[in-house]
Amino acid sequence: MDAILNQIPIGLAIGAVLLLAALGLNFTFGQMGVINMAHGEFMMVGAYTAFVMHAWFELNPDYALVLAIPAAFVLTGLLGLALEVSVIRRFYGRPLDTLLLTFGIGLVLQQIARDIFGAPNVDVPAPVWLAGGVDVLGIRLHFARLFILALAVLCVIAIAYYLNRSKPGRQMRAVLHNRDLAAVTGIATRRIDATTFFLGSGLAGIAGVALTLIGPTGPTLGHNYIVDAFLVVVVGGLGQLRGTILAALALGLLNAFAEFWTDASLAKVLVFVAIIGFLQARPQGMFTVRSRALT
Amino acid sequence: MLSVHGLSAGYGRARVLFGVDLDVADNSVTCVMGRNGVGKSTLLNTITGLITATSGQVTFDGTDITRRPAHARVRAGIGYVPQGHESFAPLTVAENLDVAWEAAGRGPRTLVDGALELFPRLVPLMGRHAGVLSGGQAQQLAIARALVTNPRLLILDEPTEGIQPSIVAEIEEAIATLHARGIAVLLVEQYLDVALRLADTVTVLDAGAVVHSAAREDLSTEQVQSLLAI
């Protein structure tokens, strides 16, 4: 029984990682309709930022990680911005093409990382204060996981504020729905696009830093998370923050329990089957806005 | 106020407009008329920047805006209601208005109140997603949205389409009121009676070119009808 209960924090921890990886997609994919396959590589850039903090700038791991978070946000954000301004902007209204385009870009980014940092994984030491964990009611909570969870929560709050309370958030949704109409309503669509992409990419950078705590830091880091992250956004409903959160946690728990009862391989397959089943009931994800428009 | 000179435009290789000239004087109502498919909407889309002109010039208040992006034109004072009651479906009615009000540079907040006064039927719908509105409700929202951008020139593409008769009359009154407040209006309208009641100048378009342009008082209804029946 304890063992089963123990899967709950594990599932939530997995969910937090998925959530962090998916938050950026919630912008670029959910809000803008850009299927950014290079999102995984943006996470990789974030992770290498953390590496550079300690390896090149020789910062103390105890605070290198904390410094890496804003640095990675800005760096990957700018990378995304550069990408948006140079190519992606040619693609609005062709969401499926962006997938292929960014896939190509992802391959190139991987190869660049390999050429700069070498093919093997690199070591990003975790701060001492994140080592170990606490037992709560007989359930073990790791500090690293709690940190990721906290980071995810912070990001969610910031995003929720941005999306619902602020002017650019609204404009972003308007632009996604109808670019032309937005333009003749006075919205500077290009600036909105650029900002959105900057934020989505920046969030990938933050996720990348967090991932160094629990997994390998190497050129192919993104591959491990990208499919799951997209699934989270799809199950949650495109552009639905609430949905993304719930979906991430649900998939995390599902993964944890499926793995507990079967094994890690079968768990992945079961999760996929569950998602198909879920979409039978809610084809447009957990939360969607109905529109009467015919498509 | 607005001056269009030798404007040509089209879609890809298909040319639609061929050297259109058009002037909208300060504080006037200009009505563009023409059969379906002659290029009326294309003309308005080119003026507002949705389509880039292949040649010719659009001048607003003496500045050449031919190459300016669409949103900049809105901020310069050109409000646009495109054809086909379009709205931002995932946003609520209130958000539709807010987003426009903010984007155009936040004129006085009374703009929003004013627009709602004009379309009181939108008030109970403020929290509803625009995507579920009825055709006429959406059209009212579209006009309201253009009004909150605080335009000095309001461009309307068949604003009464899909609107119930009593509100058509109200819109007509509203346009007259705006006019009285010094806002210039460029209007495409298929209801002849409405158009002729409002217009100071009538321009008739056929096959992408202006075939007639005259002051309202120089035209009889029959003349217009025959021009439209080419």
Added chain:
Amino acid sequence: GCGPAGGSDDGDTVKVGMLHSLSGTMAISEVTVRDSVQLAIDEINEDGGVLGRQIEPIEEDGASDEATFAEKAQKLLQSDQVATVFGGWTSASRKAMLPVFERNNGLLWYPVQYEGLEASDNIVYTGATTNQQIVPALDYLAEEGHESLYLVGSDYVFPRTANQIITAYAEANGIEIIEEEYTPLGHTEYSTITSEIEREEPDAVFNTLNGDSNVSFFQQLRSSGVTADDMPVLSVSVAEEEVDGIGVDNIEGHPVAWNYYQTTETPANEEFVAAFQDAYGEDRVTSDPMQSAYNAVYLWAAAVEEAESFEVDDVRAALDGIERDAPEGPITIDGETQHLAKTARVGVVNEDGLIDEVWTSEEPIEPDPYLTGYDWADDMAGEE
């Protein structure tokens, strides 16, 4: 790229293939192996080449994809007509290339420890087979008094076969196998497994995870507070190259089993490490597969000299008994299985990220890919 036209027999060079993954997930490991092959070729060329000919490597990228390995092998053999090929890492890539080499009568030098149960005339296996790595590792664990094992591995042929051997061994030696868990390649979530390990408290963990998964596994195990003192995790696919990526803190003190470490004390190794770091940088480490790949080139050259021919059939005939004082110590080719006699070693990761030897078989162990010499392995599937 494509070298000058002509088969391997004319001109004053001899073409050999280098076929490793330079892109994709396996590039992490294989690039360093390629570097070692290149180093050996450069050294041999410096010394006058083979049979007076300079070795001209033709490099292809296997791209971490089996079909690409098959395709490139075919290209090297048919279009480039290379004398031999050094290549492969994963068992899957080897299995993919095997029929190509058999059909074209080529010779492949495969440098990585693997699951055994194979002996092709067209492959020379310069890494360890199971009785030179897995079995000695088990001997070591038994000697250390560990009586219960938890098995965790990546879900593919090497770990599965290794675990069968471990299970058979355990049954014969009164060791309890607590659990056998597999995760997909590239898996990064080990919380479920680490918490089960914590709960079950085995004496030791036998780890056959491959690649990236090791990083997550050790990091997450460390987060759980499990240390090498409490519960050693013995790995057979973690070498010096991987340690840095895992983070020394996370794996320090845990044992690994190989035939070679950078710290192995032989004169040949001193030279090898020096030469490697000279060529590729002081910060680079050497590892078992790199050393095996490096040896392969020298063994091939020796066989060619012995045969006085580059022809595969002649070279193959000359293989038996070829010896060398390798960085790992003396190695000898067994002509029958085309595997090497190798010394087994268990080491422990130290705080510098290098590996200190703590146990050795002293003598080279004869290769036994089908484990015919072990009674407890009788029940195991094997072809012979």
Added chain:
Amino acid sequence: MTHPLLSLNGIRVAFGDFTAIDGIDLTVNEGELRFLIGPNGAGKTTLVDVVTGRTRPTSGTVTFAGQPIHGRSEHRIVRTGIGRTFQTSVVFEELTVTDNIDLAAHFRLSPLGLLRRRRGITATVGGVLERTGLAPLAGSLAGTLSHGQRQWLEIAMLLAQGPRLLLLDEPVAGMSRAERERTGELLTEISADHTVVVIEHDMEFLRRYARDVTVLHEGRILTEGTVGEVQADPRVQEVYLGRNQVTAPEHDGGDMLVRTANEEG
């Protein structure tokens, strides 16, 4: 000619808290040309959505030609003989005008039949192209049509479908005067051997072509009757027509609206 073809019984549609249709009973007889009017948001389009399967009624039944059809999927309802157009026209932009109409005309083909190549233009399609004046645009991609041209294409597709009951949602919105008249003629012609229901806000059009009119208001039927009866109803004037429309007719002799009203009587 007075067999009920379509009957709605106790239809209610609620979207969350909001009740868009609040208990409507309506019968349309075989051969009728019925106009449906009412303020914006009254529920006209929703009613058509209910009949055509796009919206499931919260309660109530829809019977067509004696069979209950509520709850059936959209394409099945079409197959029983109901066709519609859309208020905001939706055509297949990357097919030619001909292909758009051709697809509408051939939904009864078997799967194998569909897999045959289309050779030339069938008589039905040709006839529809001609009747709707789209012939000169036959080869154009529908995406290149103007607003009014699209409305025509919607009508053309509906005609090609050959349904027993035609439901048109604001067919003349955005059409030029001349074309509105052509549409009116066409509808009159069709209604000779079809049942037609038209939603319109164009009063001039209504007065010229309508026979029976049903007025919806806030999800209920406000009144039914002839054009004259309905127009004279003060409640209709109150919620829909506006006082001006009826009270201030004569100030401009050239006013189409008034002139038509006078003609009709």
Added chain:
Amino acid sequence: MTADDTRATARPAPAVATDPQPSLLARLRGPLVVAALVAAALLVLPLFLDQFRLNLFAQYLCYAIVAIGIALAWGRGGMLTLGHGVYFGLGGYALAMHLTLARIAEDPMAPGGLPDFMEWSGLETLPLLWRPFAHPAFALAAVVAVPGAVAALLGWAVFRQRVRGAYFAILNQALAAAFVILIIGQQHLTGGTNGLTDFPTFAGTDLYSPEAQWVVFVIVVITTALIYLLFRHVAGSRYGALLVAVRDGEDRVRFLGYNPTWIKTFAYTLSAMAAGIAGALFVPVMGIISPEMLGVVPSIMFVLAVAIGGRYSLAGAAVGAVVMNAAQTTFSENFANGWLYLQGVLFVVVIAFAPRGLAGIAQSIAATVQRSWRARATGGAAGSAAGAPQETDASGSPR
């Protein structure tokens, strides 16, 4: 105003411009071109290519078959399928299972009659799943039927619920990921990561004799041609137009009396079957099928080939597959260490600057040439232009 006036004001309506009935020759033009290409491939290529290159070309054609299928499902039907590796794999495995059993039947070294990986996994008898694959006819039927059935089932389940666009794409991607994990995890049935390899014989003949390789080449070329012609016919039929209609307005199609679920499922299934056939051909050509070739990345590569060739054109897609893979071979043979850059740049440039791919470029060149001569009104490029978004030409498109 009277009715007569109304008529007078109506736009002049000339007699309906009926499509000219295409002449027999025009109708046969596509097939004739294809037949000529087939003949050229069979007669000319062997003069220039050695056995290895010929074999590579056959491999590219396998990808071309997949591309033709994807062009139908995606280009016409708008179903971006990022999981076609699954169907390629199912076809490949079906045949590879047979070939593996055929090898074992002739191998005196395999007394248990089991593939080696089954023995390692402790199996003692051939699993039920494998047994029917001993019959070549069953295996060949499975090559088409299994991918078809899986696609039909999945397609029906998701299309019925109107899952589409990005949702569908991501779901397919997850399918590919899950499928690979499943295959690897079921090592005792599938050989795990190693896949199935080493197929010396088929139907009792040595598969790797030069003659057999030649026969395989001929079969690949002819199959590619036949599949192209079949898909071209489908795309050109009413159903093809309907597919485009569903892509652009699925909900609207319902109101024309069609059920989009079946329309989409059919195209998706058809394209899965093509992928299955391609996978099966790939097996004797390359001598291996393994999970690495079925996952997310190879599946995206399939789609990329289509994008590069031009998604709206079946022929373009096929050419794209050949060109992209040939480019990849060339790059990687010549720049083993940096070819990924070249490949990435190729993807980005083509997709960004030629949204309709090579076919689009070819078409605009052809159009320019045509215009500068004199418009020859009839006959579009074979099986290509229809359904492509055309930003040009208000005055009519080729039909």
